[in-house]
Amino acid sequence: MRPSSQPTPADRDAAPRARRGRFPARSRTGEDPALRAAYRLCRRTTRRHDPAIHALVQLMPAVLRPAGWALWAAANAVDDLADGPDADAAGRAARVAAWTEAFRGDLAAGTSTDPVRHALVDTALRWRLDLSGLRGAMAATRDDTRGRHFADWAEWRAWCTEEIAPWVDQVRHLFEQAGAPMTPRLDRQHDYRRFIDGAQLTDVLTDLGADLAEGRLLLPREALDACPGAEDALRQGRWSPAAAALVGTVTDLARRWVTRPALTRGMHPGAATVLDTSARLLRAQLDAVDAAGPALLERAPRPSLPTRVRILAPARLRARLAWSLTPLTVPAAPPAPPVPRRTPATARAPEPAAEDTALRTPPPHPEGARPPRIAADRMPAHVAIIMDGNGRWAEQRGLPRSAGHRAGNVAAREMVYGALEIGLRHLTLYAFSTENWQRDTEEIAAVLEATRRELDEGPVRDLDVRQRWSGNPGKLPEELVRSLLREERRTRARTGLTLTVCLNYGGRDEITRTAAALARAARAGDVDPDLIGEDDFARHLPHPDMPDVDLLWRTGDEQRTSNFLPWQATYAELYFTPGHWPDADRRDLWQAITAYGRRRRRHGAAPLVSPRKPAVPTRPE
Structure with missing residues (x-):
């Protein structure tokens, strides 16, 4: 240099x-x-x-x-x-x-x-x-x-999502801000995640020798155990038949992950060129890994110059044409930062930016109610709620049904506050089902607009809440879906309550789409169809890390589960209350959790002793 x-x-x-x-x-x-x-x-x-x-x-x-x-x-x-x-x-x-x-x-x-x-x-x-x-x-x-040690590919992919995906997402945001979105089609989000996994796995293979020299082997136990003897050989710096088999198997897996021809379908041609070229370069890099053999343990392989030229030359022409035809949004220069005052050397460091400030605590209950103390072994990990009765609540008061949905949003905030105060880890709310499209168009528009407004302006944004969305993107306004995905990205590092909003969600639809994803994985050779078990199916759910539902609560005096989380709620305790959802507040959540703590869950096993009949729970004050 x-x-x-x-x-x-x-x-x-x-x-x-x-x-x-x-x-x-x-x-x-x-x-x-x-x-x-x-x-x-x-x-x-x-x-x-x-x-x-x-x-x-x-x-x-x-x-x-x-x-x-x-x-x-x-x-x-x-x-x-x-x-x-x-x-x-x-x-x-x-x-x-x-x-x-x-x-x-x-x-x-x-x-x-x-x-x-x-x-x-x-x-x-x-x-x-x-x-x-x-x-x-x-x-x-x-x-x-x-x-780093990973038990299986699921843990490995979680690490990739945590460490690599946020940087890639920033590049996507740049393209969005410029007016040429790189965001893949909503039905290709799985392909996008696999593509990132494949890029990271390619990097792991490329740096295998350097990582081994530092004592790191960034492959999951699941992959290492499939090739007995490979781990010992690699850690000793030997290129054995087992090590070659391991590298070959993982290289093939990475190649499948980065080969996603439908990923860029419908994308801006300039952004698509960047992603397509990235995939071609990654496959060329994997070819170099394949060809390196024992030299992989000594130095990082690279594709040859002719290979790079063959990939990049036409890509540059395509990109230049695409951008020459695209009017881009160029932002103005950022505002001037405040001029710092001269302070003594012992002065405190500047306060962090707004997005870096400490997350606030939920506001107290208006009547000063505090959550009951629940023993750790009586505390559910995951509560799911069917928020029923918004429309009927409004009709009883002579109001349009849309007013009931606005009031229901206030009740939903209360549940988030109460969940944070009692220490609940997962809360899932059923906001809009795939069957709700049969309702009046004005009511549907009110529900979706209220949801978008909560995402953009709601008080939950500044709490220690990791927000997620579950549902089918079909039929939903694209702007709303982008807001949902934006909040997922923005709050992914938060460690408090995980709040999942089910919007355009149907349990059978989720199972159908999961089965399709599992079929694609079997066709790609990622799973053996003859050995598919429940864990394989669960790993292909939209949110595979979502724990099983412990308590499923429905308001509105109805006693059915309405196609809500059938896979996750198989063993859930059911809890039904007569009141309409807008009348509920955090005390009702605490009461439901208290009632859950009095139950004895057996999951099919016979009870050791006959439990005493619990007293009827009262609403905590």
């Missing part, structure tokens, strides 16, 4: 390219040489450390390239801190934590003295990115320093 005093050809023509939009031409108060230098450093870092990523960024529209370099350079900086051989595990973890904490302060200040963080902060402010999800990814990278 040339010394920094000798500019590369790319550096020499940076100024004219900046005028064409490749670099942020102006800062908040004029020319900002430090910011331009920061972006150039990110570009050089990307090109030097990963030419394939650099080539993919070059396929993005010119206005997005600096942001792409900044994101990749930041991810690489955190990885380098976690992987550096010059410190022990505790020291490396401390370095990642310090970098993450410094980034929080930089984001609040709107600038940084560290060039990579300076570029990342500018990217976040300029493109209105919510980087809160990256904190979870950085925390996962910090935890990598302690070593």
Whole structure:
């Protein structure tokens, strides 16, 4: 590499390219040489450390390239801190934590003295990115320093989702902000997740030798046990037949995961070119892994130059044509950060940005009610609620049914508050079923609009609540679905209550779609049809980590489960109450949990003793 005093050809023509939009031409108060230098450093870092990523960024529209370099350079900086051989595990973890904490302060200040963080902060402010999800990814990278062990592919994929997906999602957000969405079709979200898994698995295979030298083998026990003797050979640096079989099997799996021809169907052609080219480069990388043989343990293989040219040359032409025909949205320069006051050296660090502030606690009950104390072994892990009676509640008061749904939203907030206060881990609410489309169109519109408004403005946003959505995207307004997915991404790192809203949900529909996903997996060779069990089916559910329902509660004086979570609620305790949903508040949730704690769950086994008949529960005050 040339010394920094000798500019590369790319550096020499940076100024004219900046005028064409490749670099942020102006800062908040004029020319900002430090910011331009920061972006150039990110570009050089990307090109030097990963030419394939650099080539993919070059396929993005010119206005997005600096942001792409900044994101990749930041991810690489955190990885380098976690992987550096010059410190022990505790020291490396401390370095990642310090970098993450410094980034929080930089984001609040709107600038940084560290060039990579300076570029990342500018990217976040300029493109209105919510980087809160990256904190979870950085925390996962910090935890990598302690070593990673995965029992099966499900655990491995969860790690991938936690550590890699947030960075990829930021790139998707960039394309959305520019007006050329990279978001895959709603029915291709599974393909998108598998594609990311395949990209990460390709990276693991490429870096196998370097990881083994540091004592890491980032493959699940499920894969290692399928090739007896492979783990010992690899850890000893030997290329045995078992090791070759393991690498071949995992390489084939990665190739299947990154081969998703329908993923880009219906996507903007420029964004589709980026994803399609990424898939081709990944498959070329896997071919290089296959061809490396024993050399894989000594150095990272790379595709040949002719192979890269054959893939990239036509892709550049397609991308250039697509972006030349696309009017892009270019944001204005971010607002100037507040000028810091001169403070003593002992002054506290700047407060974090709004998205980094501590999550607030739920408001107290208006009458001062407090949750009952429930023993840990009597506490359900997962409560699911059929919120019935909104329309009837409104009709009894001479109001339109839409007013009942608005009142029902207030009751739903109360349940979230009560769940947080009592320490419930999972709460699932049945908001709109696949059968509810038979209702009046005005009522349907009111339900969906109220849901969207809650997502955009509701008080749950600032609580320690991880929000998720379960249901079929078909028929739902695309704007609403994007809001649902946005909140999933934004809150994925939260560790308090997991709130799942079932919207356009039907239990039979979920089972049908899961069966289709399992059939696709069998056709791809991921599962053996003759050995499929309940665990295999559960892993292909939309939310495979959702625990079984312990308590299913329905309001509205109806006693049926109405196609709600049939797989997860097979052994749920059923609890029915006569009141309409808008009349419920958190005390009713506490009462339901108290009643659950008095029951004896046997799951088909005979009771050891005959339980005493529980007293009729009273509403906690």
